[in-house]
Amino acid sequence: MYYLLKTEPSEYSYEDLLRDGITRWDGVKNPLAQKYISLMKVGDTCFIYHTGNIKAVVGLAKVISEPYKDDNNLWVVDLEPVSLFKNPVSLKALRAEPLFKDSPLLRMPRLSVVPLNKEQAERIIELSEAFN
Secondary structure: OEEEEEEOOOOOOHHHHHHHOOEEEOOOOOHHHHHHHHHOOOOOEEEEEEOOOOOEEEEEEEEOOOOEEOOOOOEEEEEEEEEEEEEEEEHHHHHOOHHHOOOHHHHOOOOOEEEEOHHHHHHHHHHHHHOO
């Protein structure tokens, strides 16, 4: 499976993930986002999306633990970085893609964990390689 995880880079950026090597993806309280975290499996690919002024997919991470509950009884997973995109994929670019028109990414913009299908995941990777 593929997921897009949103984070405010001033709180936790992809660069922080690279520095830390492994992190617990926590702080997600929305019930639907919690459901998606609870469905994650070891090896799932996560696209890290920076919110705020950036509004772009900036890199890839991999789920390295089964979902578990934290001290607040919220679902969390552990992640490790895979690769930082040389060319972030902007929200504007994703909005222009027909593959994303029905995605919760665009329909529910405040949702911090969004499932992606294989075609959407492949398209984000293609777009990250297309810009120079």
